[in-house]
Amino acid sequence: MQLIVEDDYNLHEIPRTENQQPLLISASINIRNILEVDEKDQIVSMETTLRLYWKDPRIKPKYEALSSYDSRGNYTNLHSSLANTIWMPDIFLDHAKTIRTPTFFSKPASLRVYNDSTIRYSARINFDVACNMDFRNYPADDQSCELKFQSFGLQRSQVHFTWxxxxxxVNEHIYLSQFVFRIHxxxxxxxxxxxxxxxxLKLQLHLTREIGYHIVQTYIPSTLFLVLGWMGLFINPDSIPGRVGMGTTTLLTQTSMFSSTRAHVPKVSYVTYLDVWMLFCMFFVFSTMVEFISILILIRQKRFKLAKKVQRLTRLTLPCIFMLFNLAYWPNVMYERWTGNHWAHNHIK
Structure with missing residues (x-):
């Protein structure tokens, strides 16, 4: 036996402290990897190593067992299974959907007892935790997830946690395909x-989306289809199959693109910035079809001069409307992105 344990030791009793103060439990964490950010299910998967430190004056290591040393002093290593025989903090992860232990043969955990009766328990845990996300600014959104390590049965007057x-x-080699992250x-x-x-204890994970993916995959293609719909205004109204085919094909393609982009986010009741963009593009192409039908009606009524005026007017006004929309849309998107990053810079350092 490597420990000296008091005869009346009871693992169900909290270690005694001076002046009956709450037992101080210090913690540190190593973020080994962020496996996935599932936006549709609003879940973040992580690999971590959590370490807890506290003092239990009822336990001391034998002098001859002090075989190792670190910044806290001399200590003895014990098998992690001995944690079942001593008092342990009843900590759990709030809002966790799944907790996994990457076990090969034995549990990846360690137990140390220092010469000043400080106990350190360290364990590797992988988990999926719920993260409430707000997609109003999508795809220029910032998400904040809180990881809460909480005592289940011990009250504030009994224990106190601190980082x-x-x-x-944090592992510097962690790379997320669509996000830049900060941990505080x-x-x-x-x-x-x-x-x-x-x-x-709280650990905050702040995620800032990289908008480059959506610029290449959504904004540029939808703009090209919008320009293609506008170019259809220059086709002779007599070419009915060509105008109708171009307009309907462009509208259906944009509808399909809109559905595919919405498949990556939850079904929310509010409108996102990407919804505004895609709806405007669809409305723009739809307006070209309305213009074509109006021209045909005027031609059949033999009002040729009015038809030409409407045609010239729409050729000029539609691109102007698109430019005005961009002047209103992108400053708002960049403002929301800047305010989100500014908040993160002031609160997460």
Whole structure:
């Protein structure tokens, strides 16, 4: 046995503290990987290593067992299965959908006891956690996800959690295809939605979407189809099959593009910036079809001069309307993006 344990030790009792103060439990975390950001299900998958430190004066390592040393002092390594025989914090991950342990033969965890009775428990956990997302500014949106590590049964008067300063280690090789991310350890908190206040820790993940994908895959192609619909105005009205075929094909293609882009986000009741863009493009192409039908009606009524005036007017006004729309659309998109990044810069450092 590598430990000296008091005879009346009870693993169901919280370690005693001076002046009956809440037991301080310090934590650090290593973000090993962000596996996936599932926007449709609003779930983030992560690989982490969580470490907890606390003092239990009822347990001390034997002098001859102090075989290792780090910045905290001398310590002895114990098998992680011995954690079942000592008092452990009852911490859990709030809003977690799935928690996985990447076990090969034994659980990836370690247990240390320092010469000053400090206990460190470290474990590797992978999890899928719910993240409430707001897509109003999509595809120039910023998302903030809170990871809450909370005590299940111990009250605020019994334990106090805190992050160790500068202890949030993030793998610099993590790369997300559509997001730039920042991670920030927030101050400890206590629940305010129960009759009893339970302490915990927060870790905030801030995601800023890279808009380049949608510019190449959505904005540029939809603009080309919009220009193609406008160019149809220069086709002779006598060429009815050509005008109708070009207009309907362009409108159907844009509708299909709109449906494919909406398939990547949840079915939300509000309108996003991308919805505004796609709806405008569809309305633009639809207006070219309305112009063509109006011209045909005027020609059949033998009002040729009015038909030519309407034709010239629409050829000039439609591109002007498109330019005005862009002058109103993109400043709003960039403003929302700048304000989101500005908020993240001030709150996540």
């Amino acid at each position: 160790i300063p500068n202890s949030i280690n 350890a927030m101050d400890s908190y206590s629940t305010d939605y129960y009759d009893i206040s339970y302490p915990g």
